[in-house]
Amino acid sequence: MSIAAEPREIRDDVLNGLQLSTQLERVWRTPSGWTGALTSVDHKVVGRRYIVTAFAFLLLGGILAILMRVQLAGPEKTFLSADKYNQIFTMHGSTMMFLFAVPVMEAFAVYLVPLMVGTRNIAFPRLNAFSYWMFLFGGCFLWISFALNVGPDVGWFAYVPLSSLQYTPTKRPDVWAQMITFTEVAALAVAVEIIVTVFKLRAPGMTLDRIPLFVWAMLITAFLVMFAMPSVMVASTSLILDRLVNTRFYDSSSGGHPLLWQHLFWFFGHPEVYIIFIPGTGMVSAILATFARRPVVGYPVVILSLIATGFLSFGLWVHHMFVTGLPQLGAGLFTASSMLIAVPSGLQIFCWLATLWDGRPVYRTPLLFVIGFIVIFVLGGLSGVMVASVPIDTQVHDTYFVVAHFHYVLIGGAVFPLIGAVYYWFPKITGRMLSESLGRWNFWLAFIGFNVAFFPMHILGLIGMPRRVYTYTANMDWAHLNLLSSGGALVFALSFALLLVNVIYSLRKGELAGDNPWSASTLEWATSSPPPPQNFDRIPVVKHRDPLWADSMSLPVVAGLSAERREVLLTSLAEAEPQIREASPEPSIWPLLTAIATTVFFIGSIFTPWAVLWGTPPMAVALIGWFWPTGSREDEE
């Protein structure tokens, strides 16, 4: 039973070079074929799937946006019926928020964080696989329901009483509520994985003040997910209970209260904006440092700003409810906190500008997207400060001004950095560069298309066009601006088509990237592109915040980990001192089986409450299968 009694295993300190690489690859690789595809627990495989799936949902959500813009391009068009339009704007919002924006950010974290902190796999790799399957099944559930004309039609926020059984006696809101449960389970799982990966799996020497800014951003995002998402799970569960077993949470005739829904939803919904935006800032910091050729100015300022943003984001949800008749003191307080959050965001912007100012900027595509981000996000931030004020908000509430505002913030704050990140990390993930000339076209089409599509919406909102209307009459004088906006939307869509072309073309014909094509400073660039299954042949030792700039020729490493089985190095929370050589799980089919059992449970419970009873045993069996030791050596020490 004791370790000493076993024959001494081969460690990475007795092997070298190709011998070591081959041996570790054999241990860490995902089996080929279907078995491998369904059982993989490699964070890179899961991360890639997560990214591709999230982009597939972006494509679907984008097609819906174009359909809406076609319908609204002129007055009294009959391209879409009112009912279809309601489903489409609900599907667009729900898809973009729950199936694209949050998952794609977590997907990048799943892929990059373990590489950036210098370890071999994410913490809890099986939970990671489970999370992906839950996300995939939840997204498919929503879209298959939509294809069967059971797509939700009550807005991405599903306000009661509209979403109550009385006013929507179909299954549509149930589909929405249960899709929420799927995606929140997936997001919460990734949040725990990221936190533990950053806390315990950092390379030796990567003290708290040497963690890359992108990793800091993802860590703070994970905490936001952890504290915000339970609220929407309580909300969606109580909504579905009201609809299925006659609870009375939102029934005002039995002591329930419709505004309780808004509080629960926005207590999640506002931090959600920062769950999407903060990873964007992490991408911006990573890209800026590389292309300005110097570290980001004010490293501690940026981190403290992110933390401050995280805390403040929980204190402004009520600004979504200014027209619900709040006490004046409450409205004043939430106006103040909504304006306050502009301060840490502003500090970061100044740090980035200072970085560009003091650096020697190289204007490649990723940096172009970052500059686009700064321009668009600042505009969105300014209209945000406007709507934080109660009198202005009361005027423009539920108008296209708000639609313009949040698209500036979300697309500017998250999608532009994200596309920049695609150009930046594509070489690492695939081993090939994206085309630079197509990239420049991509950026300019996106920048111009976006602004032409969304800037006119500010004006449309100010002259009174309400949100969520499927058409309007000619005498409202909204036609020209709407046509302009629809034209811009097409150009914006074209930019994404170009990105897709670039990706497909470059996957085959792109220039080979090499390990570190941008001469960047963080650890993911210290390994090959794409990284081998074991990420690093030996775990790096970090002595500098920008390790590859401090010494670009040689990498200090630790030795002594097993070369016969999967092992990762756990280090202490603050100082990253090595503590434990811990086993890392092998591929397993159980996460998939657990996800299938959970899916049956979730979908079944929409149709009968008894699904909670008969759906539980399969889940329990799958979980026991998951955790039961397999008898392999790492399980038996």
Add this chain to the structure above:
Amino acid sequence: MRQTIVRNVAELPTYGYGPRSGPWWGAMGFMALEGMGFAIAIGAYLYLYAVNPNWPIGAAPPDLWPGTAEVAVYLLSIIPNEITNRAAHRQDLAKVRVGLIVMAVIGTALLVLRGFEFAHLNTRWDNSAYGSIVWLILGLHTTHLATDVGDTIVLAVLMFTRHAKPRRFSDVTDNVFYWNFVVLAWLPLYVLLDWVPRL
């Protein structure tokens, strides 16, 4: 890139306890998010309490004895739980086996008591918003209780098989740790469910 070995970690242990280990932090993470779930549910309860002039709505407060009995059992359960914890740290397999069986029995007894508590709430989930939130909160905590009891039973069985290897003692301490959370979560919920309606 050229590699320079600057340190050897071959002598480090392959498992550890508490904050040194990964699963302990995972358990912390799940406790934090589940604790947040409880906090949100408590917030919803207090919101409904604040907006309704009468509380409880159309029902008597829950009978006190089941919840109070649970409090007593929960608090006493900390003793065998801690004994199990210490036995696991000493890697004393025989004592750990006994400890896990005792904890599984206590957990099962609490599930039975929980059944009585539901029966003595004096309201149904569909009577009023009061009934709904009370059932939701109790249901939420029962899910935690049942999950932990299930986990304890599986772990107890595991410790009687050939898989009862040293690293499993770390799993036992994590299970002990999580049980403390189930106990700790119950105390404010007990005050909320059983005493706030009597204010």
